[in-house]
Amino acid sequence: MSRRLSKSLTILAILVSITVLSLPALFLFMFSSYPVGHLSFLEEAPTLDELSVPQQVVEDAEKLVQELAANYVVQREELIAELLAAYSVARDKDFLILCNPGGFGRKEKLDDEWGSVISGIKSILEEMGYSVALVQYVRTPEGAWHYLKEFREMISNYPKKAKMLKAEVEFFTKHIDGLKVVLAGNSDGGVYTNEVTQLLANNSRVYSIICGLPFYYRSSVPERALVINDNGVIPDVLASGNVASLIWANVTHLPTHRAPEGHVLLYFRAPGHIYTWDHARVRTEITSFLKTNFGRD
Numbered sequence: 001m002s003r004r005l006s007k008s009l010t011i012l013a014i015l016v017s018i019t020v021l022s023l024p025a026l027f028l029f030m031f032s033s034y035p036v037g038h039l040s041f042l043e044e045a046p047t048l049d050e051l052s053v054p055q056q057v058v059e060d061a062e063k064l065v066q067e068l069a070a071n072y073v074v075q076r077e078e079l080i081a082e083l084l085a086a087y088s089v090a091r092d093k094d095f096l097i098l099c100n101p102g103g104f105g106r107k108e109k110l111d112d113e114w115g116s117v118i119s120g121i122k123s124i125l126e127e128m129g130y131s132v133a134l135v136q137y138v139r140t141p142e143g144a145w146h147y148l149k150e151f152r153e154m155i156s157n158y159p160k161k162a163k164m165l166k167a168e169v170e171f172f173t174k175h176i177d178g179l180k181v182v183l184a185g186n187s188d189g190g191v192y193t194n195e196v197t198q199l200l201a202n203n204s205r206v207y208s209i210i211c212g213l214p215f216y217y218r219s220s221v222p223e224r225a226l227v228i229n230d231n232g233v234i235p236d237v238l239a240s241g242n243v244a245s246l247i248w249a250n251v252t253h254l255p256t257h258r259a260p261e262g263h264v265l266l267y268f269r270a271p272g273h274i275y276t277w278d279h280a281r282v283r284t285e286i287t288s289f290l291k292t293n294f295g296r297d
Contacts, residue, residue: 034149035075036068036164039082040108040136041089042099051088057175058084064171068164083171086135091176094130097121098137098169100196102187102212103265104150105139113258113276114186114211117286120277121184121209124290137165139192154188157217162195169196173205180294183208186275187238187264190227197222207293209286211275215241226289232281234261236272246270 061083065076090096099118101107110118122132139161140150153161169181183206185193190210194217197208201222208225215238221227229239237245249269253259257266262273275282 034153034160034164035072035141035146036065036079037105037161037168038108038138038141039086040138041085042110042134042136043089045085046088047085051084053084053088057087060171060175061087064167068167083168086133087172087175089135090133090172090179092131093133093179095125095132095180095182096172096176097132097134097182097184098165099135100137100139100165100183100185100189100193102185102189104147105137105189105192106142106147108136108138110136113274116277117186117209117211117275117282118184120283121182121286121290124287125294128291128294128296130294139165154191157219158192158195162192162199165192165196166199169200169206170203173203178205180205180207184210186211187214187273191217194219194221194225194227197225209289211282212236212239212273214238224293226285228275228282228285230281231272231275231279233279234272234274236262236270238262238264238270238273240272 061080065079065083069076069079086096097118099110102114109115118134122134125132140146153159165183169183172181173179183193183197185191185208190213193208193210194213197206198219200206204224206224208222210225210227211229211231213227213229230236235242237243237249246269249261249271253269255267256269259269260274262270264270264273277283
């Protein structure tokens with residue numbers, strides 16, 4: 001056997017071995033289940049000792065978590081506690097705002113940009129005489145493996161994760177009479193919000209406010225939804241699909257944390273891909289949407 005042939009066979013054997021060894025990981029990546037999103041309380045949440053929850057609500061919460069977290073037994077108690085705490089926070093309120101952060105959906109607290117929009121929504125509703133509960137939905141746990149799985153869901157428009165939040169929203173509207181839910185999301189959090197809203201199209205107590213849908217996302221806008229893809233100051237290159245401007249902005253400038261003109265994944269510049277309550281168009285359109293749907297005579 002020639003040295004060249006021997007070398008080729010060795011390389012082939014190594015490649016085959018790597019492929020075979022990678023198959024289990026690939027199978028897990030493609031077909032493993034997702035952990036249920038985490039409810040992060042943006043205002044003080046009650047402890048379990050403070051809760052006084054009807055037994056039927058407790059039983060339904062346990063049943064729901066068993067269905068959603070079938071493969072995450074260790075996580076179940078925490079999820080049940082969060083669900084019941086959110087129920088307790090929202091049960092005497094007129095509105096529950098569920099926030100869906102952009103990017104990989106990992107943030108547990110509001111930032112100064114999109115967070116200002118959430119605070120603005122809450123303030124307008126309170127000015128109209130409503131009581132409001134505020135909860136952040138963290139759809140991705142910490143860890144590279146979970147980020148990869150979030151990316152898998154992201155590129156397919158959240159076929160599995162959207163059903164999880166849909167089920168939780170239905171739990172709240174089933175057990176809290178008259179409660180209205182506003183789903184709010186920006187960028188990829190807006191994609192997620194839109195997908196969940198579509199699944200809840202027949203629930204007349206669910207509304208959504210979405211900013212900065214990426215150009216590669218193509219879907220209809222549900223009834224009772226507001227979509228804003230321009231902050232009124234700088235055209236959103238990610239929403240409009242102006243790829244040339246997106247590339248040019250990053251080629252001609254050094255990466256920076258949260259570029260003030262707009263950004264994606266914290267360090268990549270995306271001019272116009274930023275939505276705050278200080279943007280007059282954002283503030284005006286959201287205020288009009290809220291007053292049109294919930295205004296009191």
